[in-house]
Ligand code: ACM
């Protein structure tokens with residue numbers, strides 16, 4: 469095979485080709501510590517499917533040649549749990565890492581090398597000898613999936629998780645509550661996932677069991693799934709089912725997007741939902757939404773006005789801030805970290821909250837402003853990473869969407885310009901966001917590919933490694949592979 473075909477995305481930190489080939493065949497064996505069995509078995513399944521080669525576990529009595537060795541290295545001091553080393557020699561392949569996550573990423577890299585090497589008629593794949601040392605630039609390499617506007621079934625979500633894992637994405641932010649539907653079949657409030665015509669785009673919800681299944685499936689691929697409970701806006705679906713949480717004087721039939729913040733029942737309801745969701749998602753994070761809430765009803769509602777007077781809040785913006793702060797403190801009281809969209813940053817952010825920037829509110833990039841204020845931030849700036857925006861001219865779009873071809877994603881730097889080195893450290897990374905108003909399930913992968921590859925590279929690879937021309941060559945090979953594997 470031709471070494472120039474090696475196409476690894478995201479580009480590794482260091483790669484050096486050495487002499488010779490490792491011949492992968494049915495006599496090859498995997499040797500691993502039992503704690504790495506999940507990854508080893510995934511790799512075995514991949515090999516069987518991609519190359520037809522069945523490799524088994526190495527018994528300790530067998531010889532030392534023709535092995536793929538997965539090895540945890542000693543992990544003292546300040547280690548990066550996602551780093552790994554991959555070495556291919558003529559007699560063995562070594563993947564070494566301080567933690568299981570790094571082993572998993574080493575395997576993804578090896579899988580990509582195998583995919584770029586055609587199998588020979590003799591059921592053997594010749595892998596070029598090389599040495600790779602790799603580690604991510606950012607700890608937060610996320611993907612946000614909106615399952616409210618359009619529903620995705622569990623099989624589609626798992627297929628998405630497979631793709632995310634293959635590109636070393638490590639967070640799935642699951643947005644399953646919004647104005648159009650509430651898709652969490654809460655055991656405490658099962659009726660919220662009922663559907664009333666005129667609200668939902670289509671039926672569908674996730675049971676507790678299904679959510680746990682997604683969490684487990686993702687965990688086996690080193691992806692943390694964390695939930696978003698959208699509040700106090702984008703809440704039309706919930707308020708259609710629970711009109712008693714609307715502001716005073718609003719009829720049950722009126723379309724309302726915001727909860728009443730003056731009613732004690734609103735906070736009680738949200739605390740119950742937070743408590744329940746925390747039992748389903750072991751992730752250390754809960755996202756509380758917080759974006760795009762209108763204060764129109766709060767201004768005239770007698771409950772909201774009474775709450776403002778009682779708590780000395782001068783305006784509705786402070787009423788919202790006070791409510792969001794209470795919810796954040798509730799999340800923190802469960803030893804979890806709250807995250808919220810950056811809207812209304814200028815009013816103050818609850819201590820310890822992670823700010824997800826997406827826009828230019830408050831006179832500038834929100835993640836920039838959050839970092840300047842000393843808060844950790846995820847930079848999902850819409851002009852860089854909103855995957856609902858069209859990548860091709862023939863796609864449906866709303867008038868406020870810009871075109872977002874792959875070049876623009878590749879050119880996006882999650883670290884906003886102008887931060888000090890200390891402030892830059894507060895930028896945890898980025899999340900690509902797939903809002904689905906215009907994206908039914910069958911279009912999900914058309915939106916995701918090929919931009920996910922560019923996104924994966926900007927959140928993993930060192931800035932000095934980024935080169936769009938080189939990336940384009942590698943991504944063309946990957947796209948061919950993905951089309952063959954049944955992704956659209
Ligand atoms: C958002 O796009 N409203 C977070």
Ligand code: ZN
Pocket residue numbers: 714715716727728729730731765766769770771772773
């Ligand atoms: Zn109210």
